[in-house]
Amino acid sequence: MTPILNASGRSPKASVERGATIARKYKMHDVADRVQNLVNAKYRTSSVVIIGEVKRGKSSLVNALIGRRDLLPVDVITATSAPIRIHTEPDQPDDKPILARLVRGTERDPIEPSELKNWVTQEAVDAINRAPKDSQEVASLPSAAELLVPFSSLGKVTIIDTPGVGGLDEHAVTASLAEARNAGVLLMVCDASTPITAPEMDILRRAREQVGSVIVAVTKTDKNVRRWRSIVADDQRLIAEHLGLDIPVIGVSSLRALDAAEAASPEKREKIEQRCGIAELRQQIINHVNSPGNLGTITALEITRSTMQSITTDIQRDIKLYDKTSDAVGELEAEKRKLEAFRDATSEWEQLFMRDIQLSRNKVSAAMDQALTDLKTRWTNRINSEGMRVLRSKPQVFTSQIEIELRQIMEHMVMSMVSEVTRRAAQLFQGRRDLVDQVQQQIFAAMAPPQSLSHDVEKKSAGLVDPSMLTMGIVGAGALTVVIPFAPVAAAAWIGVNMGYRAMRNGKQHLLVWLRETIATTRGSINRMIDITITTGRTEILLRHRAAIRHEQRNLQGKIESAQKIARETEAQRKQTIARLKKNGEIVQQTIEELDGHLEALKRSRHGAASLKAAAQAGTIPASRAGM
Structure with a gap:
């Protein structure tokens, strides 16, 4: 995302840094540290939830998105039985080991990634079902699994592979949609052997009510080379006719995408990724995922602005102190008495607080x-x-x-x-x-x-x-x-x-x-x-x-x-100090104007995106424009 610059050429981050520097000169170090941490922080605010019927290639598609053939267990008979959450780590080197954990209540128990198939596949569940009722294996079955994977192409997101919904299996449908309720993107997986089915359409309809953005991936295009493009076109038409949604439908070959990931030449890898559809799918996900950086930046801008206003009040009071010392002293004394009264009223506030709470x-x-x-x-x-x-x-x-x-x-x-x-x-x-x-x-x-x-x-x-x-x-x-x-x-x-x-x-x-x-x-x-x-x-x-x-x-x-002390200074000294204070006040005021400009631009951007999405849900504009 290109940083927004103000008239002075400063980005929001640079304006916050400028405010932090001013705050430190006024000994407000805690606030300065806070806003700098906020504007530099990296947040995970979006997830990509993979949903679809059984054996549509969801786990294979996750492996293709991440570019690792053996990340999730995949073979002809394997079916995922529990949610698997993959947290990408774009700042980590590619050769860093993958961390795998099983979710058991509050515990995250580490395992080797290769052991996932023993815990989160239907075959594993069937084996445990054959165990004696009181066996430890029955009690130790996890409710989900997590992977931390070094990967930079999608940024910092969480990809969630859900169990296949099995046609009209209401348990699986409800669980998958519940998992997706906070998703930035819901990725619906169909395949290229047949047009989208009625159960899949129903899942899409329900997903639209719970999730921000929706993308459809038509997998296994390598197994239907002649017809997959017409299947994609039919899916897009059916979704538009029956659901009123204009959403991306992308044909993907997970098999070819994994071949690309293992290609020795970057040029060859890029060419295959473009041809097999995985590059387009990744770009669609990136386009749909909300920008998390704005969240920290907006908060940093607001806190910095509040701090600058506090400093402005202090500067104005100092100017009055040097310009009209006797009047200022009287006001300070009155303010001190008012503050003491406010302190004494705290006990009453506490009683009211406990009553209301x-x-x-x-x-x-x-x-x-x-x-x-x-x-x-x-x-x-x-x-x-x-x-x-x-x-x-x-x-x-x-x-x-x-x-x-x-x-x-x-x-x-x-x-x-x-x-x-x-x-x-x-x-x-x-x-x-x-x-x-x-x-x-x-x-x-x-x-x-x-x-x-x-x-x-x-x-x-x-x-x-x-x-x-x-x-x-x-x-x-x-x-x-x-x-x-x-x-x-x-x-x-x-x-x-x-x-x-x-x-x-x-x-x-x-x-x-x-x-x-x-x-x-x-x-x-x-x-x-x-x-x-x-x-x-x-x-x-x-x-x-x-x-x-x-x-x-x-x-x-x-x-x-x-x-x-000021009362004992000469008039020339006081005028010199007043000039310096006014100059400082101008700098602080300019900083406030910068912060206001950035806040207005960022909030307008977020409000515009929200309005588009709301309009799409109301049916007044095509959903694709709103990131649906």
């Missing part, structure tokens, strides 16, 4: 109880109606789906409470966004399990989004697991999900008891996280409020003492 907590708790009751009813009916044979045939789909649904409830409830706490913090801090930001980060740090704060986990999670994402408007579904990547809920809830395999093997009543206990454990976990939010938020707000008051009191006292 308790009311909010009651509302969140009622919503949580209703959501968990609905989930219990829905799953009990499903278990009773579908029978154990169906559930046992795809146990990882079952556990993945219920885990996602429980996590959605948890995220929504906890984020509702976080929003209430930070909203009240913003009222008390009176525009000091940096202080609100710090309170939020402390709340999320307090929620994170102890193991997610260790150096080893931090190293393995390099590049994952940090808590500052929550200050950038990423506060909807999925936000909490983005902020705290390693399962932000107490271990018991998700270990309970895994133990569902064993309950499933022991019969319906065992599974219903397990469901009831897991929901109860999740309820307790949500309540604990809400309590952490309130306790940590209240403490952090009061500590930072009192520290800010003390800082401002010291600052005002210093100004009063300076006024006494």
Whole structure:
């Protein structure tokens, strides 16, 4: 993405850096560090979810996108049985080893990548189903797997390979769409042997309601060389006629793409990639994935602007101090008294805060109880109606789906409470966004399990989004697991999900008891996280409020003492100082104007993209223009 330059030729990053330099001259080092970290940070905000019917070549297509033949298990009989999440690492050297992990509750257990086939394929599930009911293998079946792969061509994204949906298999369809709910791109995989089917069209229709951008890849073009182009054209026409969507439909040969990846000559590799369609597919994904850099930049610009305005206020007060010393001293004394009164009112604010937060907590708790009751009813009916044979045939789909649904409830409830706490913090801090930001980060740090704060986990999670994402408007579904990547809920809830395999093997009543206990454990976990939010938020707000008051009191006292010294200076000295202060004020004001210009341009860009997408969903413009 080409940086936006202002009239002075500075990019948003350069303007933030300029503001940080000014802030340091005024001894505001913490804010300067914060905005520089934000504008330089690299965030993962988008994912590419691969969805499609069984044996359409989804795993082969993932291997082709990444350019590694043996990344995911693929052969004639292999079928993926659990979601596999591939995190690309564009900043890592290509020869860095791939890290593979199995997801078991809050645990991420490392394995060799070659062992994936023993855990996330239907063959592995069938083998475990043949094991005795009480075997350890049954309890150790993971709900998903993760890979960290050095790869630069797509940037920093997460590619999620989902189990095949098997025609009208509602379990698999629902689980796959739930996995895709926060995706930047949903990649629907068909193949070149036949036009798009009715079940595939239904999946596309439902996906459009949950996902931002949709692309269709028609795979196995090398097996239908004569007709694949007409199949692609038919698919595009059928999608437009029946769904009203104008979306990219791209023919791809995964086999030829992998040949290209292994070509010795870069020129030959590029030529094959263009011919087999993988280059076009990668470019479409890049075009559709939201630009994550803007998120950190906008926040950095806003905090820097707020800081510059604070500095401007100080400069204007200093000018008045040198120009009309006696008047300024009187105003400073009045301001000091006002500040002391504000400090004394803190105890009253605290009482009101606890009253309002308790009311909010009651509302969140009622919503949580209703959501968990609905989930219990829905799953009990499903278990009773579908029978154990169906559930046992795809146990990882079952556990993945219920885990996602429980996590959605948890995220929504906890984020509702976080929003209430930070909203009240913003009222008390009176525009000091940096202080609100710090309170939020402390709340999320307090929620994170102890193991997610260790150096080893931090190293393995390099590049994952940090808590500052929550200050950038990423506060909807999925936000909490983005902020705290390693399962932000107490271990018991998700270990309970895994133990569902064993309950499933022991019969319906065992599974219903397990469901009831897991929901109860999740309820307790949500309540604990809400309590952490309130306790940590209240403490952090009061500590930072009192520290800010003390800082401002010291600052005002210093100004009063300076006024006494200024009174003894000559008129020439005062005029010289006033000239310097005015010059500094002009520089700060120019910086504010730069920041305003960048903010307007970036927000206009984001608003325009959102408007296009909304218009496409309403059917007033072709969806392809909106990145659909």
